[in-house]
Amino acid sequence: MTSGRKILGASRRGLLRGGLAIGGLALGPRAAFAQAGAHVHGHMPETGLTSLPVVPAMDQPLVEPETRRSANGVLSTSLRCAYAYRNIGGERLYLRSYEGGLAPTLRMKPGETLKIRLVNDLPPNRDRAPANPSLPHQFNNTNFHFHGAHCSPSGIADNVMRSMAPGRTYDIEITLPEDHTRGTYWYHPHHHGAADVQVASGMVGAIVVEGDFADVPEIVRARERIMLLTQVVHDPFRMIEDFGTLFSETATRFLAINGQRRPVIDMRPGEVQRWRLVGSQYQDNMFLELDRHQLNVIAYDGIQLGAMQSMKQLLMSPGQRADVLVQAGGPGTYELNALPYDQGHASPTGPLARVVVAGEPMPMKLPAALPKPPLETIGDSEITGRRTLVFGATSPAVDASGQWQEFTFTVDGKTFDPARIDQRVRLGAVEEWTIRNTHAHDDHIFHIHTNPFQVMEIGGRPVADRTWRDSVVVPRPAAGGSTVIRTRFLDYTGVFMMHCHMMNHEELGMMQAVEVYKD
Ligand SMILES: [Cu+2]
Numbered sequence: 468m469t470s471g472r473k474i475l476g477a478s479r480r481g482l483l484r485g486g487l488a489i490g491g492l493a494l495g496p497r498a499a500f501a502q503a504g505a506h507v508h509g510h511m512p513e514t515g516l517t518s519l520p521v522v523p524a525m526d527q528p529l530v531e532p533e534t535r536r537s538a539n540g541v542l543s544t545s546l547r548c549a550y551a552y553r554n555i556g557g558e559r560l561y562l563r564s565y566e567g568g569l570a571p572t573l574r575m576k577p578g579e580t581l582k583i584r585l586v587n588d589l590p591p592n593r594d595r596a597p598a599n600p601s602l603p604h605q606f607n608n609t610n611f612h613f614h615g616a617h618c619s620p621s622g623i624a625d626n627v628m629r630s631m632a633p634g635r636t637y638d639i640e641i642t643l644p645e646d647h648t649r650g651t652y653w654y655h656p657h658h659h660g661a662a663d664v665q666v667a668s669g670m671v672g673a674i675v676v677e678g679d680f681a682d683v684p685e686i687v688r689a690r691e692r693i694m695l696l697t698q699v700v701h702d703p704f705r706m707i708e709d710f711g712t713l714f715s716e717t718a719t720r721f722l723a724i725n726g727q728r729r730p731v732i733d734m735r736p737g738e739v740q741r742w743r744l745v746g747s748q749y750q751d752n753m754f755l756e757l758d759r760h761q762l763n764v765i766a767y768d769g770i771q772l773g774a775m776q777s778m779k780q781l782l783m784s785p786g787q788r789a790d791v792l793v794q795a796g797g798p799g800t801y802e803l804n805a806l807p808y809d810q811g812h813a814s815p816t817g818p819l820a821r822v823v824v825a826g827e828p829m830p831m832k833l834p835a836a837l838p839k840p841p842l843e844t845i846g847d848s849e850i851t852g853r854r855t856l857v858f859g860a861t862s863p864a865v866d867a868s869g870q871w872q873e874f875t876f877t878v879d880g881k882t883f884d885p886a887r888i889d890q891r892v893r894l895g896a897v898e899e900w901t902i903r904n905t906h907a908h909d910d911h912i913f914h915i916h917t918n919p920f921q922v923m924e925i926g927g928r929p930v931a932d933r934t935w936r937d938s939v940v941v942p943r944p945a946a947g948g949s950t951v952i953r954t955r956f957l958d959y960t961g962v963f964m965m966h967c968h969m970m971n972h973e974e975l976g977m978m979q980a981v982e983v984y985k986d
Pocket residue numbers: 909910911912967968969972973977
């Protein structure tokens with residue numbers, strides 16, 4: 468294996484991107500310093516042998532991930548999981564990462580195959596697996612989940628029951644059907660015990676299934692931006708080595724997009740851009756507002772809407788995506804903020820980006836209408852079965868400290884056990900599920916793999932357009948206490964997951980295994 472060449476290549480890319488990531492540790496301090504000195508001008512801080520260039524904390528142009536595209540029906544690539552230094556918001560963090568920092572965007576089409584050689588270069592686990600699998604553990608195990616994909620959950624496809632151990636290499640092969648919905652998806656690790664730490668570390672990347680809105684010239688002409696929303700957390704050593712770093716309602720240090728704190732998004736007056744927003748934050752809701760601009764949503768969770776939804780504020784929950792058209796107003800600087808939002812407790816707030824509108828006006832238009840959405844609505848007569856699931860949690864006594872050890876998070880009163888199948892569904896079934904939330908202190912996020920669903924009602928209120936999604940809020944009892952969805956279990960048998968996408972809750976047990984079987 469030519470690991471030396473790979474590491475050098477990654478370092479050079481990091482330097483060219485502006486010194487965001489240097490594989491300093493792997494290269495050896497002397498080599499890293501020589502490379503940095505040779506290529507980067509400016510002040511080198513005396514922070515140790517592996518000095519990195521100073522990156523201003525904020526107001527840098529938005530950096531978008533490198534793109535990797537399919538060719539001849541296959542997207543063949545590798546993903547290396549390893550520790551890396553990342554400069555984010557003036558902090559020099561040392562975190563588990565994909566490809567040394569900002570994970571690449573994968574672009575492919577329906578009918579194509581994604582082939583990944585995943586190299587787990589994380590160090591050995593120091594702890595043994597606990598008797599209770601829903602206690603966080605072994606943070607250096609990983610695997611790969613294509614969030615939102617309608618594809619096989621079995622074998623070496625989108626199988627999150629796989630365990631990818633440190634020091635080893637694994638192949639993943641995921642084929643999308645010809646009629647797969649086209650839009651914005653994402654990927655992240657899903658190994659129970661370690662997924663939360665890895666997602667919170669920024670091991671998140673976008674996947675674009677190409678070809679949506681191809682007949683809508685106003686959207687085709689719009690410049691696209693990939694924006695991975697994250698909550699940045701770390702301990703006093705600027706690492707994440709303990710679950711307690713992630714679990715408290717005040718854990719978030721600041722919010723970031725694509726690993727940048729308050730980057731600058733440039734636009735021309737009148738320009739329309741398409742922002743592919745990915746809710747890759749590990750735990751909390753983000754309630755977005757762009758000063759003096761409308762957010763025009765054209766798709767949720769990678770599935771086209773039949774009519775544009777124009778709004779002042781947009782709620783992004785963990786796991787969700789929104790494709791948003793933004794039309795710039797007059798010259799000026801406009802703040803993109805996360806506003807206060809009550810999810811049972813206060814969600815994190817703060818600046819996300821600045822939109823700087825300047826230059827020659829660019830006369831562009833928003834679309835007058837959108838094409839027919841891709842999935843047929845599920846009518847009453849199609850339903851073959853109904854189930855109710857209960858998201859619950861035990862909360863600590865009023866005088867407790869709020870540490871994670873004091874909580875359990877459950878579905879139907881049980882924490883997750885990979886040895887148990889919780890829901891069995893016949894292939895071809897079309898079901899209506901009511902998800903109740905009995906947990907007084909938190910909204911939760913229902914997410915299920917393999918098949919998208921149609922949202923019928925949230926908190927007792929019908930959803931007018933019955934939005935297709937793969938992740939949806941289940942409000943706490945005081946806010947309605949339930950969400951109703953309908954879904955078709957088509958095409959794929961096998962075992963996959965249903966869980967809360969607030970990663971702290973999933974890791975502590977709020978997850979079930981669903982098996983779709985053929986008679
Ligand atoms: Cu939850």
